[in-house]
Amino acid sequence: MGSDPHEALVGRCAAGDVAALAALYDAFGAAAFGLARRMTGNAGRAEAAVEAAFADVWREAGAFDPARERVSAWMLARVHRRALDAVRGAPRPGPGSGAEPAAGAAAGDEREAARTALARLEPEERRVLELAYLDGYTMAELATLLGEPAEAVRLRLQTALANLRGLLVGAHA
């Protein structure tokens, strides 16, 4: 993925270049805030999560390995982690709240590929992935919610993620 212009920005963050962090914010700030807003259902908590996530990006930039990760996934994983911390032990926005992709949002190739793959995933599989990843349900909570044994939920998540990967990889072929 050497063609990703954002890789150099992460490298410059590792060297202490604040302008590079600003450029990453300009590239991913709206995606980060959208994800945190969707997960927390609350603008204030979303803002705190994004602020903490960018501090993590700044601190952890030196450990980023472009051979193993894409910048977008790496950045959003940090936002996800912080927003999940905010969601755990707090009221949930509720399944499916505002999950619909905005048609007008700036859509890079990656965003478009992700939306296409998710749209082609079985609705039940998409739902269980979103309940876990976006709504912050643990497997134990999902088992209660879905009325299934934890082991069944674990396999359901595994299958859904594998099928999503198949759709994403297939899109690149």
Place this chain on the structure above:
Amino acid sequence: VSGGELPLGTAALLSAHALGALEPDEAEEAERLIASSEACRAAFEEALETAAALALATAETEPPPGLRERILEAARRLPPGVDGR
């Protein structure tokens, strides 16, 4: 995600961890596996990459004004990465 040679239970644990769906004790177990096995680390990274699609597909939302400057101001006060420079 497919886990290759990994037992299905292990692959499922790593997938659930990538989705952030594990209880703390299970998450610790997953972290131990990732730290100790290259195959587990690779499977986990693959699962993370796939899970990122759920983040990428979420609608972008304009962040509140002032957030950008607060982030940059914090960075100016904070030395960069542990081993940076």
